[in-house]
Amino acid sequence: MQFRDLKTQYRLLKDDIDAGIEAVIESSAFILGKEVSELEDKLAAYVGRKYCISCGSGTAALTLALMSIDAGPGDAVFVPDLTYAATAEAAAVLGAVPVFTDIDPFTYNMSPESLEIQIRKVTEEDKLVPKAVIPVDLFGQPADYDSILPVAKKYGLKVIEDGAQGFGGSIRDKKACSFGDISITSFFPSKPLGCYGDGGAVFTDDEGTARRIRSLRALGRSEENKYCNVETGINSRLDTLQAAILLPKLRAFEEYELEAVNRVAARYTDRLKESFVTPAILPGFISSWAQYSILCKDGTEREELQKRLKEQDIPTMIYYPKGLHKQKAFEGWDYADSDFANTTAVSSRILSLPINPYLKDQEVDRICEIALAE
Numbered sequence: 016m017q018f019r020d021l022k023t024q025y026r027l028l029k030d031d032i033d034a035g036i037e038a039v040i041e042s043s044a045f046i047l048g049k050e051v052s053e054l055e056d057k058l059a060a061y062v063g064r065k066y067c068i069s070c071g072s073g074t075a076a077l078t079l080a081l082m083s084i085d086a087g088p089g090d091a092v093f094v095p096d097l098t099y100a101a102t103a104e105a106a107a108v109l110g111a112v113p114v115f116t117d118i119d120p121f122t123y124n125m126s127p128e129s130l131e132i133q134i135r136k137v138t139e140e141d142k143l144v145p146k147a148v149i150p151v152d153l154f155g156q157p158a159d160y161d162s163i164l165p166v167a168k169k170y171g172l173k174v175i176e177d178g179a180q181g182f183g184g185s186i187r188d189k190k191a192c193s194f195g196d197i198s199i200t201s202f203f204p205s206k207p208l209g210c211y212g213d214g215g216a217v218f219t220d221d222e223g224t225a226r227r228i229r230s231l232r233a234l235g236r237s238e239e240n241k242y243c244n245v246e247t248g249i250n251s252r253l254d255t256l257q258a259a260i261l262l263p264k265l266r267a268f269e270e271y272e273l274e275a276v277n278r279v280a281a282r283y284t285d286r287l288k289e290s291f292v293t294p295a296i297l298p299g300f301i302s303s304w305a306q307y308s309i310l311c312k313d314g315t316e317r318e319e320l321q322k323r324l325k326e327q328d329i330p331t332m333i334y335y336p337k338g339l340h341k342q343k344a345f346e347g348w349d350y351a352d353s354d355f356a357n358t359t360a361v362s363s364r365i366l367s368l369p370i371n372p373y374l375k376d377q378e379v380d381r382i383c384e385i386a387l388a389e
């Protein structure tokens with residue numbers, strides 16, 4: 016078994032995907048071809064935003080979003096401790112300081128209480144200016160925007176939603192990638208909506224921001240003249256080939272995949288909830304299940320479970336083995352372990368099981384049987 020089976024989906028969508036690829040090659044419009052703008056329009060409509068600007072990766076999307084608010088040296092950018100490194104690195108690479116927050120012990124998303132504590136700490140220390148917060152829609156469930164947005168507003172922070180794992184999720188009919196002043200997603204192959212390489216997108220409702228990001232993704236060119244550069248940007252666009260691959264995949268995602276993956280998650284939870292801590296989805300929230308993660312009693316139980324599953328050819332992953340504040344890349348900044356008690360507890364016990372919309376009932380049942388056998 017594969018951790019994220021992409022082949023079944025390809026077999027089902029092969030005709031459309033292959034035709035799309037062929038059409039792009041025939042047209043030779045490899046950069047910013049018509050499929051790119053078609054996809055951008057469809058993505059914006061799907062998440063309910065005015066503007067979508069596609070780019071080369073989720074990381075680039077974060078970088079573009081941060082550049083568009085002029086984040087840089089002297090700025091603090093608040094990031095949850097339990098996330099993929101890109102969330103924090105996008106800030107660090109621009110010279111801003113990622114200030115980590117603890118997570119909520121039930122959803123594993125950013126803790127709004129810890130966010131406020133960290134903002135106050137930065138304000139009191141008076142070395143950095145609180146600039147932005149990047150809540151992450153971890154494992155597919157939107158962060159707790161009902162609580163985070165008021166905190167951000169209170170302290171005048173911009174909100175950049177990292178929806179790399181969250182595409183398709185929602186809170187009361189409002190879709191992920193619509194919660195931040197600027198939101199981003201990633202089309203890395205294993206994300207809820209993945210392409211066949213790297214890709215990403217930025218979303219916003221603000222026309223000026225959208226224009227600036229369009230310019231920034233093309234080295235800061237002016238709107239009128241390609242060879243007139245008005246500021247320094249980066250070169251990061253979504254290949255037309257990837258857009259052509261994403262178009263039929265988005266259709267499948269909307270038509271049945273999101274529903275199917277939720278059925279898989281419900282089946283897991285039904286079978287595992289007595290023996291493990293299963294994912295807590297808040298009332299009114301829908302996850303797109305980038306990951307299905309359970310908590311074991313402790314690290315020893317996790318190790319045994321991982322081994323038992325591996326012996327039966329079932330791969331598992333640990334997202335994430337430690338909080339980002341413990342990564343070497345962020346050494347040198349002053350982080351106190353005691354600020355991240357929930358991240359530390361969760362990262363020592365968490366385990367992600369295989370999930371995708373095409374996982375069969377028998378496969379879920381088999382995985383659960385092995386997990387429950389002691």
Ligand SMILES: *Cc1c(COP(=O)(O)O)cnc(C)c1O
Nearest residue numbers: 072073074099101102179201203
């Ligand atoms: C994958 C991911 C990213 C980065 O996306 P890439 O397309 O791989 O650059 C950023 N944030 C989170 C939470 C992710 O899971």
